[in-house]
Amino acid sequence: MTGPTAPPTAASAALFERARAVTPGGVNSPVRAFNAVGGTPRFIRSAAGAWLTDVDGNEYVDLICSWGPMLLGHAHPEVQAAVAAAVARGTSYGTPTEPEVELAEEIVARAPVEKVRFVSSGTEATMSAIRLARGFTGRDVVVKFAGCYHGHVDSLLASAGSGLATFALPGTPGVPESSTALTMVLPYNDRAAVEKAFAEHGDRIACLITEAAPGNMGVVPPEAGFNRFLAETCAQHGALFISDEVMTGFRASKQGQWGLDGAVEGWTPDLVTFGKVMGGGFPAAAFGGRADVMSRLAPDGPVYQAGTLSGNPIATTAGLTTLRLATDDVYAHIGAAADTIKTAAADELSKAGVAHVVQATGTMFSIFFMDTAVRDFDDASRTDSRAYAAFFHAMLDHGVYLPPSAYEAWFLSAAHDDRAVQTVLDALPVAARAAAAAQETPGATS
């Protein structure tokens, strides 16, 4: 197979070596280390619009967009200007500020929440939402789904354990059994499992938390009516329904995943968590919901929650500016670019004889290297990650930066113009052939 010689990586490799000497695995979040795909992680020096530039001078079309946040593209001039002006006024005061109020108003206007509290990461948002749900209901049990990621909250780093065990086991060393003993882990999209859990333990369940549309096992959309069913089941049993929109919020659509189901079907979650896009590339996240629930939070109520940098003026300014610029046109543009790439990728993979299924919700999508639809984590885990690794590296060699894991959503931005999309399309045929050569079961399409 011919192609350009692989791009130089000496500067990234040298930095990676230095990084590994002083940081575990050389990275500050595991997926960045390329362990799932092999090879040298690229150290990025700068980014503009749809493009990343690494320390060796290679340019890539960015299809992760900081794992979602960069909805408008990198270094957007209006966001940059607003941030620069905010920085000139000082960077943190530990007092209330105007941008916090404006960002909260913007979120309340778009999303199904009456009040919001800001935090600095999605992890803090889900952790705090669960504490609030427990404080509000006076109950302890939390229900989650296998394959849904809610940050690295101890009680949510849980796995289902054996078929006989009702309550979960720690998903990682360092989490004590006592932290997951009150967590139930169910298969996604499985109404019978939810009904059974609530029938047996309904009066102990404080909340059910779910990704509004899972994107952390690849994109696995809720089946029609599934989120409404969850909201109704929770309501019947006096439990709170927490919709985690950290990834999908202001991303899947202007109103997040809720804009695609709840807003249409006429139901609202009790609590919603946000992050990623709402921080505009800075560490900002939030949880919000019903006023009567949110008012149980300190200082109005007894449930404690706090943060030194919560509502930071730079982060909230970046988020506010981003959301104000995230118009219908932005979502229409991203959706159209996503459709072009999805269609082209499916065509090239078919031509090359690679089993694949494209799954999407709103503007978010991912491609599984297998031949049946994915409805839960068990299905997702059957994706051919060897074929994906080969596909990933061929794309990277041709100037396209995909998520370095088969279990992640692909993200576009308003800055993905014709040139960026064309670069992706040009890389696809070679990458599809590389995937075909690496398939675990060649010719498994049928």
Ligand SMILES: *Cc1c(COP(=O)(O)O)cnc(C)c1O
């Ligand atoms: C990214 C993510 C989180 C965690 O957010 P962090 O800011 O990384 O702590 C939580 N929930 C979902 C759905 C996410 O995608």
